[in-house]
Amino acid sequence: MMGLGGLLGRVLDRPLSLGRAAPDDRAIADLCKALLTEAGEATGLSLAKTILARYASLDDEEKRDFFMTLARDMDVNAGAVHQTIDAYDSDPTRDTYRAYAAASEPPRQELIRRLNRVPGATARLVAMRADLLRLTDLSGRLGALDQDFRHLFSSWFNRGFLVLSPIDWRSPALILEKIIAYEAVHDIAGWDDLRRRLQPADRRCYGFFHPAMPDEPLIFVEVALTRGIPGSVQRLLSDKRDPITADEADTAVFYSISNCQSGLAGISFGNSLIKQVVEDLGRDLKGLKTFVTLSPIPGFMKWLGDQDVSADLSEPDTLRRLTATYLLDAKRGQGPLDPVARFHLGNGALVHAVHAEADISEKGRKQSAGAMVNYLYDPDRLAQNHEALATHGTIASSASVRSLAGAGRRLL
């Protein structure tokens, strides 16, 4: 946390001001072209700063125009691609490859890389893509531009560059206010509520950060340390519970995982985050034997509505049977239909248990009649579960869930 929120932040945030460029009244598109053609980094940095500042002052309509310019005027040149790939194919040398590599990539990728040279630019480029996603229709040419952003971000936000950092009550307020803002699963009502999630001895929170955006969590997961696997999120989060010490816990419960950056859509961090946290917790707390989620089942009620069935969901056994059936049987392609199931099972977890009366909030009742599910992360079985799902569409589950699902099938 320190290294990020503190030291690095101060180093990286410091804006360059070499060269004292005169105000530049060229159009932003012209500035971008100039940035690509002028070789010098002196001019380049100053140009890049001007472009980023100019972009920040655009309104939504002007941003759309700017994106369209990038999409159209800085696209790949098909003729050059044909020509250079032929040259390389017939005579594969360093020089023919260099020509091909230059031609095959649209110039806007190099533009984005050059903009990124400005200290602090990475967060602005992520915000730029968030604008693109928010403001435009991506099915056409602009989808190609988005693809370029995504390609670059995927390389820059490579797992090897991310830093896992605990987030706790010692973390900078600057970071914590973002945790309040970004929590997507179980709302955090304010600073007192946040403290209840972070400060007790049986709570943990971890986030991924990128060194060039030290004040911005990319994704974070909230963890409860418990004895036994919990079946109710309200009980789990109750401030009336007696917190246990970390050493007393045998189970780590991932009860909320939230992405923070809409501009990084499509770049997946959750899998790595959970696995890294499982590993770190397991090393630090030798008493932990079980790593499990307490997850919503957001697609259940909608799916049930599509089935021709009348069932009394206030009856816990009925509800548990039907959710088990939903989780094991309802598919989209080879994977599970439920989006949360898709994520955890795709990571190699298995469906471990289902609970009724587990989330009695309005949202919980609405999406799953109050039911929740534990996905179990067993380090020794993650790879094979994942493999079985990817190859054969097999959904891993516990014997008791399979039995419930069988009973549920008979209700349909």
Add this chain to the structure above:
Amino acid sequence: MMGLGGLLGRVLDRPLSLGRAAPDDRAIADLCKALLTEAGEATGLSLAKTILARYASLDDEEKRDFFMTLARDMDVNAGAVHQTIDAYDSDPTRDTYRAYAAASEPPRQELIRRLNRVPGATARLVAMRADLLRLTDLSGRLGALDQDFRHLFSSWFNRGFLVLSPIDWRSPALILEKIIAYEAVHDIAGWDDLRRRLQPADRRCYGFFHPAMPDEPLIFVEVALTRGIPGSVQRLLSDKRDPITADEADTAVFYSISNCQSGLAGISFGNSLIKQVVEDLGRDLKGLKTFVTLSPIPGFMKWLGDQDVSADLSEPDTLRRLTATYLLDAKRGQGPLDPVARFHLGNGALVHAVHAEADISEKGRKQSAGAMVNYLYDPDRLAQNHEALATHGTIASSASVRSLAGAGRRLL
């Protein structure tokens, strides 16, 4: 320094060990193919670790074979390129672009990105390219592979991701021993000599670091704070001088700049480094008015040998005239012939003064008869000097150097 050598280092270095993979006796090429085809990150990380470990155990011959496999079997597919660029060109949509993007990039780039997901992998991949440069002939296909490494590294080691850090006598010994090892201009004889370069109040050192390689400086520059512009490196470095306080200095002298990573060849950091240091020093020490180098002239004697001239180089005026002429007149393309001049003038510096008896070491005598040169970094003129050189081949210089060069021309 702290953030890097310390906190981040500990976070990033921690190796993942999820999944406890059984020893894998497939060939390294097969492992690489598996890494590209299997989707799962669980398996992926473990595979990537296996590949990196396997690579580390190869001998030079096997490394050559491995590189050739990457170059040949993971190359771009010309047919797919033709087909997908046509599809995109006739119907530019997100989907046609995605297909093109996938086809236009050789699979080995994705392989390198996936290898990089392992914590600590970046330094290994840089070392892998160093092997490639050391072991192979790059004129053919292997040059294409090298181009891919360089392309990725250029994106990963973008200026926006680098951290400028002071290096001083409080820095970790782990870093300092590398400064001793990498110093390329004026040898550092050992720890005592190093202390003389770092600890006195009139010495500074700065390096660029990448957060994923916190123990490895990428490039560093050594600075002396002086009153007036020095004309002798031996006097500048003499341990008999009386150090001045930083506040007394009016001049910052860049007397040595060293690249550290042969695996990052072709990715230029020096320009950014010097400019950032000029800016930081100028902000922290208000008394500094002049930023200047004290640089070798490595190509002078060779050039002079090619001229048809007999001159008494032990005569200081003669030597200064001829070096001035060399620096202003001897060209390669539009740029100066001398490699050090090429670097500084390309950055926008100008030839400010030349000195005889300035480097009386054996190396100094041999390459330039003991002459050295000051290149002046004037923040207000960097952009225009650079521009004039890039556009017209104009080499910026002081009036006195131009006058010397004129006198030197008459000696030729």
Add this chain to the structure above:
Amino acid sequence: MMGLGGLLGRVLDRPLSLGRAAPDDRAIADLCKALLTEAGEATGLSLAKTILARYASLDDEEKRDFFMTLARDMDVNAGAVHQTIDAYDSDPTRDTYRAYAAASEPPRQELIRRLNRVPGATARLVAMRADLLRLTDLSGRLGALDQDFRHLFSSWFNRGFLVLSPIDWRSPALILEKIIAYEAVHDIAGWDDLRRRLQPADRRCYGFFHPAMPDEPLIFVEVALTRGIPGSVQRLLSDKRDPITADEADTAVFYSISNCQSGLAGISFGNSLIKQVVEDLGRDLKGLKTFVTLSPIPGFMKWLGDQDVSADLSEPDTLRRLTATYLLDAKRGQGPLDPVARFHLGNGALVHAVHAEADISEKGRKQSAGAMVNYLYDPDRLAQNHEALATHGTIASSASVRSLAGAGRRLL
């Protein structure tokens, strides 16, 4: 902040657990005696921990008993003092002095020092003295015990051991919630209000910390950067103002200073804090020319009530005259009567200006009819102002305040 809230904290907080002492059911007074007589640190640390834990479980009555035991049973032995000082006086050697030093100090001082060996004990001992101050009458023997605490704390919390740290929106929430709790002058309503005091570019906050209590600010001062000297705290704190950049400011306004630890009563930090902040700000922001407070005048209305005068305080000029007279004329001993004036003038500041309608809060109206005062900290005059006050009772002031005070005298 980092070093304190973070690294040091973690190192220092780690509790020792060597020796695994069996539960000890002796009375706390007996444990204390044992701690003083048993030489061994192994036993000692464990005993000290037991004592601190036992103390924490006492109720107020039991704490009073415990304090009385310390006061009575661990007091200085007059006979031994007489005897050892005579021996030293007649034969001043190392050995006679050692005997005297041992006899002259009550054993409870050594007890407190031994308790302090336990990591984290310092904060507990400070809290113990806060209990003493809260629960007991200090005029008798318990006052002697309090004197011993104060003597030790005065040595431990010596200025040379304190760390000045900026407190800002990057500080740990753990620290920030204490700033909200301890603010004593102008209430902070919650986290949003706190952010308004910390985050804008024209706000600063600094606190003193002790390395052994890294999570506890000892005292903090809130600073506003302004153009010109402000005359209204409501305008100064208004969230409708346009924040200026730090470079635009010419004045630093200390508008609130709060002690945090009641257990450190009588140990003065404020003087050092203000002077250090004046120095640090002056070095970092070259534009700052004026360092001034905007202070309440808490004793004014009470003093005025004791004068035989009827004046219309809603008339700004009348109010300003009378407050000036109060500040310059009303004395307690040689010093000013007003407690805030006493503090700042004692530090060497001078009465620079008085303002009506400056604090229109209920509290402000009640204590000073809304008037406030600026005390000016002029680094070049602090020593002589202080000296003149200490020696001659001279209160330093500006000419305009003296003139107002003269006019005020005529109203009395």
Add this chain to the structure above:
Amino acid sequence: MMGLGGLLGRVLDRPLSLGRAAPDDRAIADLCKALLTEAGEATGLSLAKTILARYASLDDEEKRDFFMTLARDMDVNAGAVHQTIDAYDSDPTRDTYRAYAAASEPPRQELIRRLNRVPGATARLVAMRADLLRLTDLSGRLGALDQDFRHLFSSWFNRGFLVLSPIDWRSPALILEKIIAYEAVHDIAGWDDLRRRLQPADRRCYGFFHPAMPDEPLIFVEVALTRGIPGSVQRLLSDKRDPITADEADTAVFYSISNCQSGLAGISFGNSLIKQVVEDLGRDLKGLKTFVTLSPIPGFMKWLGDQDVSADLSEPDTLRRLTATYLLDAKRGQGPLDPVARFHLGNGALVHAVHAEADISEKGRKQSAGAMVNYLYDPDRLAQNHEALATHGTIASSASVRSLAGAGRRLL
């Protein structure tokens, strides 16, 4: 390490410069008196700085004079002590105690506390006491002055204020060069030798630091991680050994412990250091079962010379028997005669094993004919071993050592 060498260091080292005092040409003794009488901290800090600077410029003779002045002119006043202790004894109140407390302490203690307010002063005061110890005869009055220093330092360097920090190859060179300089047991020949002690996976080093002297280790211990208990320091330190990983180790060997500050003589850190390191290592490396020293026996040969015995010490069994006898039987008071034994047995360790041919250096041969001893630190028995030694003079030992000692006795 970071927090100390880095952050804190920078905060604490920053010198105050408020008040810009004119050069003060009073004698140092007069300056000291002024510091005690003038109340103001503004003047006080500046005075204290002047005094410290003046002291630094004194030659040895002048330092002796200065110490004598402190000893004589700032001594305790016997008359005042008699009078105030009587007043307190007959009427124990806060006020009578305050008067007694003021009179019973010599004014030089308050002088030293006021000098310590200057940032960075603590290290200078420690050096001042080192001068006192080096330059003067302490048997008389100067011994009283030394006692005052020791009393204050004992309070300031309380275990609760010390920070245990690992020292490794990432530590600042500034710290590491002091490790080379201060190593007292087995010389470190230079930086390469130091690296061999710090960098391998089976080596550790820890030191105590005080936050106000972050660049100065107070004491440090060097540790080797081994399989089994070693019997030869040359083999232990051999750079030809194959380092094991930390996880493979079952034993931690404390093979060198060095005090660094002669000015802190008589203030014991070693006991706390070893116990804290035992605890930390035991928590971090679960495989460690045995904590043991490999210690010299510096008094053996001298003791043996005093016995009337002729024995062939080149015979390993003979040597081991006699060293066992020496360690168990040779006493000074209740404790062991051997100084190293005194230290470890006083800490609660026991004599575990003795080895011949264990230190074949010249020094090792000379002081103990090459023999060494393992003292075992068993956390569960430290308190009782210590107790038995302190109460009954019982030296704890293993059965095998007792048996050797028995055999040895028969040789005498």
